Each structure stands twice: as structure tokens, then as C-alpha cells.
Amino acid sequence: MSANTPVRPVLPADILGKKGATPLVCLTAYTTPVARLVDPHCDIVLVGDSLGMVLHGLPSTLGVTMEMMILHGKAVMRGISKSMPVIDMPFGSYEESPAQAFRNASRLMAETGMPAVKLEGGQHMAETIAFLTARGVPVMAHIGLTPQSVNTLGGYKVVGRDDEAARVMADAKAVEAAGAFSVVLEKTPEGLSSRITEALRIPTIGIGAGVQCDGQILVVDDMLGLFTDFRPKFVKRYGNLGEAADAAIGAYAAEVRAGAFPAPEHSFADVLTKGPKP
Ligand code: KIV
DSSP states (O other): OOTTSOOOOOOHHHHHHTTTSSOEEEEEOOSHHHHHHHGGGOSEEEEOTTHHHHTTOOSSGGGOOHHHHHHHHHHHHTTOSSSEEEEEOOTTSSSSOHHHHHHHHHHHHHHHOOSOEEEEOSGGGHHHHHHHHHTTOOEEEEEESOGGGHHHHTSSOOOOSTTHHHHHHHHHHHHHHHTOSEEEEESOOHHHHHHHHHHOSSOEEEESSOTTSSEEEEOHHHHTTOOOSOOOTTOOOSOOHHHHHHHHHHHHHHHHHTTOSSOGGGSOOSSOOSSOOO
């Protein structure tokens, strides 16, 4: 393949076809440079509404707006060439009715170029998922811990232990029957995640849901050590970029205060005589 051969983007059907094969690799991205970094490694790149907390310093995802998602969705699309991008529907943009969900999902897709959306909820969102998929909107579902419901769930707890397991299994089956092309399982116990993964035809993407899922997703700033406000148990740090950035910024501050930066090689002479142009 030459460098100029266009790469065919991954589509929902490709993701469905990867059920039971090599685990799907998924990460979030919110900006063009990070999308460029994760794209070559990922099957799916999610513009998650976690951007509200990670980038905008909000206390939860509840304050994220359509405008924020569209802005970051456009930025991420500029950095994607081979993986499948998916964009989160923010709180309040889809729960009211299937028609409201279609209006906002189609706007997200039209304005960003994203080919699929993700929304939170199981059985109670099945009608909406069916409405969207019947009208050309591929939907990734999200069940288990659904952070947009943090106030009714009473915190960011494990969801699906004991009596709750049957309900979460029913949620999984309902979103599959409604036409979702994959489902995120967040903070569900690993035995339950494994049973759901076996029971479904669509891939399960786990976050704090054990190794038996068909794929894994993490918030990229968490796994890089860039977002350190809090750290759920399911986050493994693959880097410490926050510490590296702190050291670099500290070194810059020290050099500026000491008058050591900028050095002559970072400065411009008043008169250009010979030599290369700056
Ligand atoms: O918003 C988000 O980033 C997410 C993933 C962590 C699944 O929903």
C-alpha cells in the first residue's frame, strides 16, 4: 500500500465483525493532536463526555453541552484516519424522547462528521436506540455505571452485584435487541461482564469490567497520568506525563527567573549578515 492510498475507516459493521476475535482497543480523545496519537493504535476513538471533567474542570459530566461535544468532535475528526470515531451524546440531549435524541444525534453527526454516537442507559433507552438505528444513526450503548446518572445512582459505584446482576443482563440484551452495534460495560463485576459478553452477539467494551470483554476502553488522560484529580481502581497508568510536564514547566520557570532563557540560539540578531535565514 502506498502512502497515498486512502485508508478505509472502520465502520460499525467492522466492529460487529470483531466479536470474539482479538480484543478491541479503544481510547478517548478530545483534541486533534491526541487523536493523531491514538488513531494508529485504536479500533475505536471515543470523544467522551468525560471531557467535561478532564479538559474543562467540571465536577461531573452533567454540565457538558452539545456545543462542547461538537467543538471537540470536529477537532478529533481532523486527527482520525483509520480507527472508528464515536461521539458521546451529552446529558439532557437524548433522554426526553426518541425525536429529541434523533435531532441531536443527527446534529452531532452532521456537524462533526462522526459516524456513530454513544448514549447511556439500558432497557429504558431501548426504544430510543431502536428509533435512532432505524433512521441511520449507529449507536454504541453504555450500561452498568452510567456517569450521567451519578446523582440517582448515589456515586460512582460498581453496578451489577447481587440482585442488580439480572437487571444489568436485561439491559445488555435490550440494547442489543434495539440495534446497538456495541455496548460499553462500566464498572460491572467481572463474572457478570463475562456472562454478558457470552450472551451477546455485539461486542462488549469494558471499563472496569474485567478482561473477558470483547474490548477495553480507558480515558486517555487517565492512562497517561495527565488527569490526576482522582483515580478509579480500573485505571492503569501507562505513563506519567503529568509529572513529566510538571518537571518541564518547573525547569522553564527556573530558567526564566534566572535569566537563562532565552539563550542566544533562541533569539534573533538585529542585522542579518551571512548564514541561513531564520
Ligand atoms: O465519557 C467517556 O469517556 C466514556 C468512557 C470512559 C467509556 O464514556
